[in-house]
Structure formats: structure tokens, C-alpha cells
Amino acid sequence: MTSFPFEMPPGHSLVVAETTARPRVLFLGLRGIPHVQGGIEKHVEMLAKELAASGWEVEVIGRSRYLPKRASRSWNGIRIVALWAPRRMAFEAVVHTFIGVCLAAWRRPDILHIHAVGPALLVPLARLFGLKVVVTHHGYDYDRQKWGALARRALKLGEFLGMHLAHRRIAVSNDVAKTMTARYGAAVSFVPNGVALTRATADTSIVAEFGLTPKRYVLLAARLVPEKRQTDLIEAFAKCYAPGFQLVLAGGAEFETPYARRVRAMASDVPGVVLTGFQSGDRLADLFNHAALFVLPSSHEGMPIALLEAMAAGLPVLASDIVANRELGLPADDYFPLGDIDALATAMAHKLANPLSAEQVRAQVAQVEHAYSWSGVAQKTEDVYRDLLRSPRPQPREAPRGSA
Numbered sequence: 001m002t003s004f005p006f007e008m009p010p011g012h013s014l015v016v017a018e019t020t021a022r023p024r025v026l027f028l029g030l031r032g033i034p035h036v037q038g039g040i041e042k043h044v045e046m047l048a049k050e051l052a053a054s055g056w057e058v059e060v061i062g063r064s065r066y067l068p069k070r071a072s073r074s075w076n077g078i079r080i081v082a083l084w085a086p087r088r089m090a091f092e093a094v095v096h097t098f099i100g101v102c103l104a105a106w107r108r109p110d111i112l113h114i115h116a117v118g119p120a121l122l123v124p125l126a127r128l129f130g131l132k133v134v135v136t137h138h139g140y141d142y143d144r145q146k147w148g149a150l151a152r153r154a155l156k157l158g159e160f161l162g163m164h165l166a167h168r169r170i171a172v173s174n175d176v177a178k179t180m181t182a183r184y185g186a187a188v189s190f191v192p193n194g195v196a197l198t199r200a201t202a203d204t205s206i207v208a209e210f211g212l213t214p215k216r217y218v219l220l221a222a223r224l225v226p227e228k229r230q231t232d233l234i235e236a237f238a239k240c241y242a243p244g245f246q247l248v249l250a251g252g253a254e255f256e257t258p259y260a261r262r263v264r265a266m267a268s269d270v271p272g273v274v275l276t277g278f279q280s281g282d283r284l285a286d287l288f289n290h291a292a293l294f295v296l297p298s299s300h301e302g303m304p305i306a307l308l309e310a311m312a313a314g315l316p317v318l319a320s321d322i323v324a325n326r327e328l329g330l331p332a333d334d335y336f337p338l339g340d341i342d343a344l345a346t347a348m349a350h351k352l353a354n355p356l357s358a359e360q361v362r363a364q365v366a367q368v369e370h371a372y373s374w375s376g377v378a379q380k381t382e383d384v385y386r387d388l389l390r391s392p393r394p395q396p397r398e399a400p401r402g403s404a
Contacts, residue, residue, distance in 0.1 A: 024057040025385065026109040028100040029093065029119030032062025032082065034075055035280035037223055037252060039305050040115050040138050043172070043193055050378030052077040059109065061100040063092065089255050090151055093118045098125070105129035111385050117141050117155050120162025127165055132388055135162040136170040137180060137188070139302025139324065145226035146257070160184070168388045170381065172303040175323050189384050194374035195308035197365070198285040206286045210248070210274050217246040217274075218348065219291035219310070221284060224253040224260040227300035229320075229339075231259075234266045234273055236297075236344035242352050245272070250287055252278035288313040293351050299338055301325060312368045314361040316351050318344070 031038055033045040044060060052058045057079075064082040073080050083103065085096035097119040104112045104126065112131045114120055116138050126133045141147075142155035163169055163184040170189045171177035177190040207214055218237065222228040230249055237247040249267065253260035267273040279287060288294070294310030294317045301324035308328075310317050319325040320338040333350075336343045356364070 022055055022057045023111070023385070023389065024059070024107075024109040025051065025111040025113055026059045026061065026104050026107060027113050027115065028061045028104065029097055029115035030060070030062065031066040031254075033060055033078070033080065036062070036066050037254070037278045037280070039193070039302065042305050043136075043138070044115060046194060046196060046374040047378055047381060048078050049076050050374050051382065054378065054382065056382075059107065061096075061103065063096050089146070094121055094154075097122045101126045101129065101131075104131055110389060114162070114166070117159040117162055119158070120166070121154065121158040123161050123165045133166045134168045134170065134384060134388065135166040136172065136191075137162065137176050137302075138172055139176065139300065143227075143300050145299070146259075163188070167391075168384050170384060173324055174327055176302070189380070191377055191380040191384070192372060193303040193305045193308065194377040195305065195312045195368055195372045196374060197312050197369055198289065203286060204290060206279075206283045207290050210276055212246060212248065212274065212290070213244075214290040215292045216244055217248050217291055218242075218293045218295055218352070219248045219250065219287060219315075220295050220297070221250040221279070221287070221306045221309075222296070222298065223251050224249075224257075224263050226259045227298055229297040229299055230263045231266055232297045232339060232341060232344065233295055234263070234270055235341045236348060237273065238270045239341065239345040240348045240352075242349055245292065245352060247273045248276060248287065248291070249273065250276045250279045250284065285313075288315065291315055292355065293318065293348065295344070295348065296320065296325065297336075297338075297344060298322070298325075303327070308368060308372050311364055312372075314356070314365050316356050318347050318351060 027044050027048060030040045030044050033041060033048065048058045048060055059079040059081065061081050061083055063085040065087065067080065067082040083096060083099050085092045101122045110132065111134055112126055113134045114123065115136045118141060120135050123133055123135060142152040147155065163180050163186045169180065169186055170191050171180060172191065172193050174190050177188040180186055180188045204214055220230065220233055224230060233247065264275065267275050288310060294315045296304055296307045296319045298320055299322065301322060303324055307317060307319055307325065317334055319335055321335040322338055326335065336347045
């Protein structure tokens with residue numbers, strides 16, 4: 001009981017209010033937020049926003065070249081800190097994460113949440129600093145076509161260290177969660193990506209800006225990287241008999257690569273292909289809302305946020321038949337064999353000729369809203385955090401069954 005060196009006047013009382021510090025989480029392993037291109041960036045942006053609204057003190061460490069030229073700032077109650085990173089694709093993430101872990105050692109958050117297997121290479125350093133670490137596995141990054149043999153080995157090592165040494169582990173895909181559990185004997189929580197519903201508007205300014213007609217274009221929103229396979233979609237569009245329709249590729253490239261140059265060259269050679277560059281916020285939402293069809297031909301996904309966003313916008317969709325896309329459980333005619341240009345062209349023509357009914361649109365939007373809300377994602381993530389904070393030390397588990 002607290003005592004006071006004075007007496008209260010008769011008839012008066014003193015009420016002492018207890019104050020409890022808000023729990024603090026620091027996110028690391030991404031380019032930054034808000035409105036920065038990338039699936040992990042979108043995931044952290046929405047998750048951080050939900051956590052801040054539910055009472056967490058949230059800090060996001062981003063890379064300075066993707067953020068406004070200010071040392072730090074706040075967005076929706078989230079502290080955003082920009083740190084330097086080298087402009088080299090192979091070293092950007094790991095060097096930035098090293099600096100970020102050192103900053104976290106000084107900041108002392110309750111939770112350090114590292115995203116992706118590349119940044120997870122620094123989990124041992126974070127543990128050495130006495131930090132409580134959560135790692136989210138966003139997909140098998142070492143399968144991306146852009147990486148060479150050495151980078152692939154480093155990413156597999158990051159996966160091993162993250163799954164073996166983090167206090168808690170999360171995967172955005174059920175397949176990844178099960179695979180990690182089998183490979184490393186690790187308990188991995190499945191927490192999917194979410195989707196923010198946007199209401200359709202009559203505004204067609206961005207559609208007009210790019211010379212498009214509402215409901216007369218096919219859309220893909222993705223970075224210009226080989227695994228997104230924009231080239232497959234351009235080839236299929238050229239073969240697809242869909243008079244009056246255009247193909248819109250929304251997305252950019254962080255680094256100038258041979259693949260990005262090839263996409264631009266093919267787009268200039270095929271009539272009706274429009275490159276918008278990276279779009280975000282209301283501009284991207286309007287591109288979704290006025291499209292006739294969304295196509296995701298990728299060879300690699302963790303859990304496809306863009307595909308969920310298209311479904312939430314009520315669009316008919318086509319996706320490659322990779323495991324991550326099939327996890328969404330779409331009807332069979334919403335998938336096509338990966339890399340099969342003729343099958344994709346045929347499926348596109350069929351979808352464009354047979355749009356969804358109003359009832360089908362309502363059912364699809366309701367299903368996405370129920371299964372993939374960001375509030376639900378935040379609640380599941382918060383459960384992982386609180387379980388870790390209640391535990392004084394990592395729970396024992398089996399020795400890892402695999403290695404890098």
C-alpha cells in the first residue's frame with residue numbers, strides 16, 4: 001500500500017489511478033509503410049494499423065530510400081523510422097535488418113517481429129541482445145527466380161535460423177506452416193494475410209488518365225519481377241480474342257533488371273497493353289473497382305494479397321494453379337496451369353464473355369470479408385504475442401529435423 005506524508009482534510013479522499021504501459025512491438029524486415037510496394041509491406045501496414053488501434057505501441061523500421069526524406073515520422077499512431085540500406089538487391093534486406101536489430105536492442109520493445117526468411121538471418125543477434133523475437137514466414141523466398149545459388153543458400157539458412165531460434169513463429173500460408181513444422185519440428189501458427197474492403201465509387205479519373213474504359217480491361221497488380229510472370233500474361237492477352245479490351249499492368253521495379261526491360265519491350269509491341277507504374281491507395285482501389293477481370297499468373301506466392309483484394313472488389317479472377325493460390329479454395333475454373341499460355345488465353349476469353357452476376361459478386365465479397373479481415377489477422381497475431389509475453393522463456397520443442 002502507498003503511504004503519503006500528509007493527512008487529507010476531513011471528508012476528502014485520494015484516488016490513485018494505476019497506469020499500465022502499453023505493450024510495444026517493433027516491426028523489421030520490410031521496405032517501409034505506408035503505400036510502399038510489396039506484399040510484406042501491405043501486410044505490416046494493415047497489421048500495424050490494427051494493433052495500434054487496439055492499444056499497442058507500434059514502431060516500424062523501414063529503408064530510407066522507400067520513405068520520405070525525414071528521419072522519423074508518425075502515421076495512424078505508428079512510429080516510422082527510416083534507416084539506411086545499401087542499394088544492392090542482394091544486400092539491402094540483410095544489412096538493413098542488422099542495423100534495425102541494433103536499434104531494437106537500444107529501443108527494447110516487448111516484441112521484435114521480423115518478417116521474411118532473409119531478415120531472419122539476424123535472429124541469432126536479436127536473441128544475443130535478449131530480445132523476444134517473433135518471425136513471420138511469408139513464403140519460400142529462395143524459390144524466387146531472381147536469386148542465384150549463393151543467395152538461395154543464405155535464404156534457406158535464414159529460414160532455418162528463424163524457425164529454430166525465434167521464440168514464436170507465424171506463417172501466412174497453411175502449407176508453409178505445415179511444411180515448417182515437419183521440416184524443423186517447430187510449432188508454427190497459421191495467420192493468413194488479410195484484405196481491406198474498398199467500396200466502389202463512380203470516380204473514373206484514373207481510368208481516364210490511362211485511356212481506359214470501365215469494365216473493359218484486365219488487371220494485374222504486382223511488382224515487375226520474374227515470379228509474377230507478367231510476360232506470360234502479355235503473351236496470353238495477345239492470343240486472347242477479346243476485342244475492345246485492354247491489359248493493365250500496375251506495378252514497378254525497385255531495381256532495373258533484364259526482366260523489367262523485357263516486360264516494357266513486350267508491352268510496347270502488343271496493342272492494348274498499358275503500364276501504369278506502381279499505384280497505391282485510392283488510385284489502385286479505383287483500378288480494381290473498374291476492372292473486368294483480375295489475373296495472377298505468378299509462379300511464387302506466400303499468400304496472394306492482390307488476389308484477395310481483387311475478390312474483395314467483386315472481380316472475377318484467374319490464378320495460376322500453384323499451392324499458395326489453391327489454398328484459397330476457388331472454383332476449378334478460376335485456375336489455369338502455371339505457364340500454359342494457351343490455357344490462360346482461353347480462360348481469359350471465357351471469363352470476359354461471362355461476367356459474374358450481382359448475386360455471385362455479393363457472395364464472393366461476403367466470403368472474403370468473413371475469412372480474411374485484417375481485424376481477425378491482428379487478433380490472431382496478438383494471441384501469439386501475448387502467449388510469448390506470458391512465457392518467461394521459450395517453450396521446449398524437438399530438435400530441428402532439417403538444416404540449411
